[in-house]
Amino acid sequence: MINNSAIQFKYNALYKPNQLICGKGQTAIITGWSVRQTIAKHLSPENYAVIGNLYSPTRGISFLIRNLLANPYVRRLVILNATKEDKNAGGCQCLLDFFTHGFTAGKSDTGRDCWVIKSPIAGYIDIEISATALEVLRQSIEVKEVKSISEAVDLVNCYATKETLEPWGEPLVFPEVEVVPTVLPGHRYGHRIEGKTIAETWVKIIHRIKTTGTIRPTGYDGKWQELIDLIAVVTDEPENFYFPEPNYLPIDRSFLEEYISQILDDSPYREGVKYTYGQRLRSWFGKDQVEQVIEKLIGEIDAASAVMSLWDVQDHDKGGSPCLNHIWVRVVENELNLTATLRSNDMYMAWPANAMGLRALQKHIRDEIAKRSDYNLQMGPLITVSQSAHIYDDTWENADRLIEQQYAAICQQRDYHDPAGNFLIETRNDEIVVTQMTPGSGEVVTSYSGKYPLKIVREICAASPAIMPEHSAYLGIELQKAWECLKTDKQYIQDR
Structure with a gap:
């Protein structure tokens, strides 16, 4: 124990700092889906180390644990598990299960090696964090679940009256794996x-x-x-x-x-x-x-x-x-x-x-x-x-x-129905003739004619800009075939 209860700490938020409210005490508060500012307004910053939400067990717990490992003076954890959203998401319960039941080696939902929390709710911790560090954390932090904001506030204020605890060790920071997507050109x-x-x-x-x-x-x-x-x-x-x-x-x-x-x-x-x-x-x-x-x-x-x-x-x-x-x-x-x-x-x-x-x-x-x-x-x-x-x-x-x-x-599994309609391609009198018909009923809408495939397909796409990309590609292929038949004096038959 440290006898000087007036000692103040500075929480070093290595991960998601903009999403945390940092104080000067030794108690971390997890608010689940409850608005973190609603709890902060009832507390003095001297009485808590940090207040943050936990929305997802698969996306949030690993960041949370990394921050706790980097701040070993945090010795108490209050978990507010109070709302329907908390029950649905399961993040708070999964975090409780980590401290109660531990973890084991396994695979994440993406197939990556990770630590899997021993919980009926899927929760993952980065494998880059050592098992030894996780066990030390589990044994060094006192964890309490609360069901209301008032209960959380009372407990945190109660903890603040107790003697300051020694940090459980030195700050620990572990490497991260960065995923970099490959992006192709396209419309924004x-x-x-x-x-x-x-x-x-x-x-x-x-x-x-x-x-x-x-x-x-x-x-x-x-x-x-x-x-x-x-x-x-x-x-x-x-x-x-x-x-x-x-x-x-x-x-x-x-x-x-x-x-x-x-x-x-x-x-x-x-x-x-x-x-x-x-x-x-x-x-x-x-x-x-x-x-x-x-x-x-x-x-x-x-x-x-x-x-x-x-x-x-x-x-x-x-x-x-x-x-x-x-x-x-x-x-x-x-x-x-x-x-x-x-x-x-x-x-x-x-x-x-x-x-x-x-x-x-x-x-x-x-x-x-x-x-x-x-x-x-x-x-x-x-x-x-x-x-x-x-x-x-x-x-x-x-x-x-x-x-x-x-x-x-x-x-x-897709079908090839195109709201732009169907297109019948024929060759007549040394020209390509394309007849556009309504989908389903087959009523004639209009027709296009000419000798050159590119000119015809441009006219079709200009008149029907919402035509499916695959359909326009198909038309290009068939018009090219029709043009080759015209040049070689062969009969053209559309691929249906």
Whole structure:
């Protein structure tokens, strides 16, 4: 023991410093998903060493442990495990299990060698950290779980009255492995990706970002790979949701049930807990916007003003603004479609849950309209517009592994329906003639003719700029074949 209880320490945050509130004491506080500032305002900086969130057991615990190893004077750890989000994510429980049950050598979800925490919840620690150091840390820190902010504050203040403890050793810093993506040239702004299911669309999104996304620093002490204004269109998600087997999505059905309630249901205010999307939709502005939209469409089924807003102008000043900002519901040809705008979107960890939650909201609106009126609407597409569509650097390896295992198979499952239509290619009177027809019905739209393939394909693409890339490539191949037949006086037969 050190008798001088007035000794003050300086926490050396080697990892994620912008995400931590540093004090001068010997107690670290993990707030899980609760807002760390809400606890800090009840405490004197002399009474704690550091306050930080822990959102993910697979992405956050290793950074947390590295910081504790670099600050051996921290001898007590208070873990606030209080919210539904904490239960869903499992980060706090997994950290508790590390100190209670330990760890073993194994593989991470990306196949990398690592220490696996002995817990029913997947949690990983970098293998570069020595097992000896981890064991010393486990034996040297007193760990307590609390279930409320008031309990956390009382415990930290109680610890502050006790004598100062000796550091358990010297600061320890271990090497890190850096993952550097390979980025190909591509458009930065305005991307459209379509899939039948959320799972299929998600894999295509991850591939697009990892292939051409710009790498830039974030405000969270790291990097992300980003595309601006990514439009994702999900056309045929089943009502009970599709989960692949084995499930490669970052969520499962039990998590989804909890998450959907955060979008559909209102919730009371709780100190330290951020708003939920449901709270913003149901009561934040003094109106139930979901009910407003349902009644709007029942009264005017063709209305283009069925809008819900989650953005509060005070968010600019308060911070903590919602990622989901705007929802628009529209009925087109008896289909109810939903478009959602997200200002900032973690496409690897968050988008699948975002999309499924929005799809549940879309279904709720469709079902309520059916109950209260004579309209029997079909479920149309779900569209998300992610203004910043990004993947954080701590999931780049996961993204690469997903692409390697799933992308080729998903591309093979695709059909070749093109909304731009079908094209019949013939040769007549020493010219190539291309007839464009509507998809499905086969009605003639227009025709193109000439001798030179490049001129014709340019005309087609100029008139139909949304033509699928594979379709335009196919046309180029077939037009070249038709031109060769003209030159050699052979009969041309289109490859169907």
